Amino acid sequence: MSVYTSFCSTILFPLHEALKKHSTVKVRRQMEQSQWLSPDQLQQLQLKNLKSFLIDVQQHVPYYRQLFAGIQFDPNDLSDLQQLAQLPLLDKPSIRAHLEELKADNAVGLSRFNTGGSSGEPLIFYIGNKRVSHDVAAKWRATRWWGVDIGDPEAVIWGSPIELGSQDKIRLLRDKFLRTHLIPAFEMSDQKLDGFIQDIQHIRPKMLFGYPSALAHIAGHAEKKGIVLNNLGIKVAFVTSERLYDHQRGKIQTIFGCPVANGYGGRDAGFIAHQCPEGGMHITAEDIIVEIVDPEGQPMPSGELGEIVVTHLATRDFPFIRYRTGDMGVLSDKICACGRGLPLLAEVQGRTTDFVVAQNGTVLHGLSLIYVLRDLEGVESFKITQDSLDKTSVQIVRAPSFQQSVAEDRIITEFKKRLGQTVNIVIDYPEFIAKEQSGKFRYVISHVKH
Numbered sequence: 001m002s003v004y005t006s007f008c009s010t011i012l013f014p015l016h017e018a019l020k021k022h023s024t025v026k027v028r029r030q031m032e033q034s035q036w037l038s039p040d041q042l043q044q045l046q047l048k049n050l051k052s053f054l055i056d057v058q059q060h061v062p063y064y065r066q067l068f069a070g071i072q073f074d075p076n077d078l079s080d081l082q083q084l085a086q087l088p089l090l091d092k093p094s095i096r097a098h099l100e101e102l103k104a105d106n107a108v109g110l111s112r113f114n115t116g117g118s119s120g121e122p123l124i125f126y127i128g129n130k131r132v133s134h135d136v137a138a139k140w141r142a143t144r145w146w147g148v149d150i151g152d153p154e155a156v157i158w159g160s161p162i163e164l165g166s167q168d169k170i171r172l173l174r175d176k177f178l179r180t181h182l183i184p185a186f187e188m189s190d191q192k193l194d195g196f197i198q199d200i201q202h203i204r205p206k207m208l209f210g211y212p213s214a215l216a217h218i219a220g221h222a223e224k225k226g227i228v229l230n231n232l233g234i235k236v237a238f239v240t241s242e243r244l245y246d247h248q249r250g251k252i253q254t255i256f257g258c259p260v261a262n263g264y265g266g267r268d269a270g271f272i273a274h275q276c277p278e279g280g281m282h283i284t285a286e287d288i289i290v291e292i293v294d295p296e297g298q299p300m301p302s303g304e305l306g307e308i309v310v311t312h313l314a315t316r317d318f319p320f321i322r323y324r325t326g327d328m329g330v331l332s333d334k335i336c337a338c339g340r341g342l343p344l345l346a347e348v349q350g351r352t353t354d355f356v357v358a359q360n361g362t363v364l365h366g367l368s369l370i371y372v373l374r375d376l377e378g379v380e381s382f383k384i385t386q387d388s389l390d391k392t393s394v395q396i397v398r399a400p401s402f403q404q405s406v407a408e409d410r411i412i413t414e415f416k417k418r419l420g421q422t423v424n425i426v427i428d429y430p431e432f433i434a435k436e437q438s439g440k441f442r443y444v445i446s447h448v449k450h
């Protein structure tokens with residue numbers, strides 16, 4: 001560790017957090033102990049944390065005080081984690097409808113956040129001080145699994161102008177001291193890509209952080225130009241917010257010369273899980289209880305695919321209790337080779353963006369539709385959007401060899417076979433397909449051929 005990194009991680013960052021009244025440093029230290037607890041001990045810790053969290057919420061959050069009373073739920077009686085399933089799921093419409101009643105009457109440091117962009121389902125919600133400390137601590141712990149500490153230079157490659165807007169002056173100053181360099185990669189022209197690569201060469205980051213698609217795209221550009229980036233001393237590429245495809249992992253690893261650590265989480269749901277060097281996707285179990293539920297909201301056993309629902313125990317200021325992420329996943333009951341007792345999320349198999357639902361309710365992997373398009377001649381890139389159970393749109397960027405009538409017949413026949421005979425399939429041909437931010441629509445498959 002360099003002297004500067006050591007200064008940052010032991011003095012500067014703790015001071016910054018203390019000034020902001022965040023308990024990040026303490027939380028991270030505790031987490032570094034508790035990650036080695038056995039799965040049973042961690043469940044005991046979760047139960048204890050869940051109980052005090054729900055008691056606190058009952059006292060201070062009007063929405064839940066009323067809800068608990070309505071279903072005669074008394075958190076003081078909580079003796080088993082399974083009892084959490086007695087509470088209803090929290091979805092985005094409920095948060096929208098009860099935004100004010102979801103705030104604790106004694107909330108500390110509430111900041112307003114907004115996910116999503118100009119279309120789809122944006123969500124406004126609040127994050128309090130406690131949650132910030134815990135989410136930052138969880139990320140900090142995960143970077144230390146990879147030998148990277150706060151203060152080590154980090155290049156954040158981010159694709160959303162919205163996130164940039166939220167960069168206030170203090171944050172920019174903090175980023176400067178802590179050597180976090182932001183690369184705004186929402187525009188990926190060749191000229192911009194040259195600039196991003198120069199920035200990365202100049203920064204010589206210990207860690208890259210960003211969307212897998214953006215990192216893979218930059219890597220692909222460097223490869224094309226014959227630029228070597230595997231000698232910069234990058235220790236790890238943290239990717240998040242999107243599904244990580246194998247070809248992206250391969251490209252990032254080869255070109256940047258570092259392993260890729262996949263993460264799963266979001267501004268709304270928190271720092272849910274992250275990969276350790278042994279490959280296990282460890283859940284931040286001290287703070288986050290992950291359930292996998294069936295379409296009726298009932299918990300499913302390990303090994304089965306369902307929707308990921310999270311309860312974030314550090315959200316007493318604005319609670320996320322059994323929050324529907326809209327993503328699909330599978331829990332594992334295996335123990336990771338690294339020896340940490342933190343439970344594992346078997347690879348997030350797909351966000352709902354990778355699934356479609358047939359008219360009869362069958363959930364299909366998006367690949368079943370993607371393959372139809374991929375096998376067609378002359379398709380440059382495409383995007384499939386399931387607008388509703390009765391309508392699916394397909395956008396195709398054509399190459400000269402594209403045969404429109406043959407292709408349309410095939411798409412319509414094959415899609416109806418999978419989705420239902422009365423589904424309306426709308427096909428159009430834009431000049432290009434813009435990259436979506438993840439999570440904007442309920443069922444989107446966007447797929448660009450590589």
Ligand SMILES: [Zn+2]
Binds near residue numbers: 276279280282336339
């Ligand atoms: Zn592990």
